[in-house]
Amino acid sequence: MKNRLRGVKLSLLAAAIVFAAINFAAPEGAAQKEKYKPALPPAIPADLWEMLIPQDNPMTEAKVALGRDLYFDKRLSVDNTVSCATCHDPKTAFAESKIVAEGIGGKKGARNSPTVLNAMFNVEQFWDGRAKTLEEQAKGPLTNPIEMGMPSHDAVVERVKQVPEYAKRFQEVFGGPVNIDNIARAIASFERTQLSGDSPFDRFNAGDKGAINEQAQRGFELFKGKGRCITCHEFNASSPFFTDFKYHNIGVGMKASGNFESLARQVQQMAQDRRLTAESLDRLSLSQGFSELGRFLVTREPKDIGAFKTPPLRDIELTAPYMHDGSQKTLREVIDFYNKGGETNPNLDGGIRKLDLTDQEISDLEAFLKTLTSDSVRKLINEQ
The missing domain is CATH 1.10.760.10 (Cytochrome c-like domain)
Known part of the structure; x- marks a missing residue:
């Protein structure tokens, strides 16, 4: 830790x-x-x-x-x-x-x-x-x-x-x-003025144990323990963003059509030919197929094929759909995806495995994630 x-x-x-x-x-x-x-x-x-x-x-x-x-x-x-x-x-x-x-x-x-x-x-x-x-x-x-x-x-x-x-x-x-x-x-x-960090969880974390209900508190324990969420969605006082700022392949998008090894070779060739400029990289990132190469587009290291940045979890309740491709409609779908162990592929992160969460535990974890919504952000949305 x-x-x-x-x-x-x-x-x-x-x-x-x-x-x-x-x-x-x-x-x-x-x-x-x-x-x-x-x-x-x-x-x-x-x-x-x-x-x-x-x-x-x-x-x-x-x-x-x-x-x-x-x-x-x-x-x-x-x-x-x-x-x-x-x-x-x-x-x-x-x-x-x-x-x-x-x-x-x-x-x-x-x-x-x-x-x-x-x-x-x-x-x-x-x-x-x-x-x-x-x-x-x-x-x-x-x-x-x-x-x-x-x-x-x-x-x-x-x-x-x-x-x-x-x-x-x-x-x-x-x-x-x-x-x-x-x-x-x-x-x-x-x-840089768009900040978030005044959620019910923050009040709970500061000592107000009544700021979130018992279900959400159980969810927080699952987040840190059986759910293994905190492995990548790290949280501490000096970095309260619920992310490790790293890149992981959890299998999202790996069922998409396309030969990823072939696409990766094309990117490598572009780099060798000095055709992989900032502009061309930006375009590849939004191109079907190439987009799913993820972090590989930047590092061109095979281990990074299909790896994407760990997103922060603050206000996650308000930012559906989820994952880099928007493939998960709800928080419950996201939790279920992890519960099943992600999507198997050659570059799957070694830490991804089945969690065996019960339906109640999934609900508890979802309840916790909803406590990360900041009051100021919810107010901003209501004022629009």
Whole structure:
């Protein structure tokens, strides 16, 4: 247990070092110096939040406001129909209720949209971890032909420049004209304000034993014990996100059509031919077949075929459907999938096995997972 906790702390520390090391030498406008002061949920350590703010992208009120407007602006897509919020909507806990993301012209990707809530704490972004930072992640969907469809980042910049208010605000916030790096910085800054950590479970964990009922308390014991959930969905005071930030093959998607070894060889060949760019990788990740290679697309290590990032569990009640492909409609289906031992395949994680949970135990575990819904997130949804 101590080794696992130490691993999570080291993962978060490594992420902080990456954020601090990346330096685009962004000029500062006058408004950029007005520091943003967050209202952190009780479960979020203030020192951790502060540590993970990149040195080249300090948080300011004006920058967050600019990022918010860009996040909801459909003009950043080629046909003015899709924004970041289309697939990461506050109405659905900054995720999406569709099985897989839909972009311009109703085009469908191959992966379910993960929540933006607490995304700043992810060691890497996307299901396969192909982006190291929120800033890097923000650039991908803009030019993906399935998502927002802009022909290039230069085209995105020109589109934003055409809005006089944006041109003025970028000058005020960044001390210079619109560019793609600062567009990404602004969006990432807004995303860093979307936090969750004020759930009934948090009150229970802080000592209020009446905050969750007896069934949920039994579920928590199952989560830590027989259910073995905590093996990957780690939780502790310094990393209260219910994830180990690692990648695992649990068999989801392994029944999908396609020869995974053949697809993997194609990716290896693309890398050898120097054709595996950030843009081509982004497109492969949403292509049928290739998408199921998971973490392999990034590492190109055979052991990572079909491995995907452990998602955090906060607010999981509100972000159905589940798994990277949206294949599980309910929390009970997810628990049943694990109870049966996942889906057998050559790369199945060694820790996946049948759990022999009873129907009552499944209900108890489901009840516990629902206590991870933050009051602030539920209130936000009700206000939409």
